[in-house]
Amino acid sequence: MFNILENQIGSRLLLPGNERYEETRKVWNTAVDKQPAAIVVCESEEDVSAGVKFAKENHLSISIRGGGHHVGGFAVCDGGLMIDLSQMRSVVVDESRQVALVEGGATLGDIDLETQKYGLAVPTGTVSETGVAGLALNGGLGYLRGKYGLTCDNIVGARVVTADGKAIDVNEENHPNLFWAIRGGGGNFGVVTKFEFALHNVGPEVFALDVMYDLKDAKEIIQKLQAFLEQAPDEAVSINLTATVLPPAPFLPEILHFKKVIMFTGIYAEDVSEGETILKPLRELAEPIMDHTGVMPFAEYQKKLDPMVPEHVRVYGTSLYFDQLTDEIIDQLLYKIYNAPAPSILVQLWALGGEMNRVPATATPYAIRDAKFVLLVDCMAMAGDDDLCKQWIDSVYGGLLPFSHKKASYLNAIGSNEEATTNAFQENYARLVEIKEKYDPENLFRHNHNIKPSK
């Protein structure tokens, strides 16, 4: 069956039994273990087109691997064709147009490395090994969201291989409906081989927050943070809180091993000395355990959290948005943290506001533009405790769902969940279905938060 495709792309086609097949089908979340019928390791748009045409003709579903980091493991599928973009990672800065041309398999680190040579940045996320494609297509929350919006808000054009295998330019003028759909509607509409992202002046040095407090002070700290955010400028609102249990790592003093802490990260997205003054109150919310806040290169800060997310982990995750963090929500969350089944948990509360929330809810598919916080929870399972992790994640989601904003979740942080999908898109869902019916009526691209054609 695969002879025709093999004639076209040769050794870039991997079938079960090929030694590279096993390695290539792995995704970041090792709890996902799926076996595609074949993998196309793409080196060009032509490879992508050949793979998509072949899948369509042979009625195979398609999974797309950008950076392979989605917690749901959507980059790989059972029995379908996996389009692997991990060899397509080039990033080119066009200074005259202030855009970055970024291939669909690039990571956030690839982008920062190139754009920071010019003192420019694309607003992306906070861990450098994450793929930009999945992140941008479903939103994209990073330290620049308050000042410059989400990653999807900064897509100004794309090259997309649609379900018929044709590559098209997509922007405000060409295929405007599809251009709208890819700015938040996920990988439902085709394979993005190249993005054009708007660039902004950032760094190279920024004032960066890095404070750690004892988790026992969390309630008071979160209340004070909310008061700070009420009056903070756009440059200072993108603050991330991470509650976790510190590992017994050699670089930490023994007294901190297994300690439950809450960390503050974020940058001041403008002048460095102004940042020092404006972010000062966030360093004095309680007695800090550690404070490494200071001036540092933006590209370096973008990698700061990398060591906290190990490769090859079995992960269960969930997410919810909130209007405000009431005492009831904070108490419930703290109870869950103190009663977590595994030591490796990450409970993150990210403040939302500024530019990302000024974009009208229907301007892009990403509809949740009026929440104040998003909760992102991950439980990393050790041997044998997968079920406990899953149950804990479900209990966090179920317990907090009634208090959440529009019962919506951040789709980049939650596995398959139909209700969460429609709730995330709100009134944009119907328009997304129409566009899906036009560009992918057979639902070839269904390994994602799927927008199902109604016919």
Ligand SMILES: Cc1cc2nc3c(=O)[nH]c(=O)nc-3n(C[C@H](O)[C@H](O)[C@H](O)COP(=O)(O)OP(=O)(O)OC[C@H]3O[C@@H](n4cnc5c(N)ncnc54)[C@H](O)[C@@H]3O)c2cc1C
């Ligand atoms: C360690 C870690 C840190 C993270 N940090 C952040 C963060 O700071 N901010 C944030 O917003 N999110 C963050 N996330 C979540 C992240 O946004 C999602 O995991 C995102 O899906 C990653 O994109 P990817 O390309 O690596 O994913 P993949 O698993 O490769 O793909 C995810 C989805 O996108 C589709 N897709 C991928 N590439 C393409 C393409 N080229 N064309 C069309 N569809 C495509 C896939 O089909 C799949 O459905 C983080 C995740 C991890 C694991």
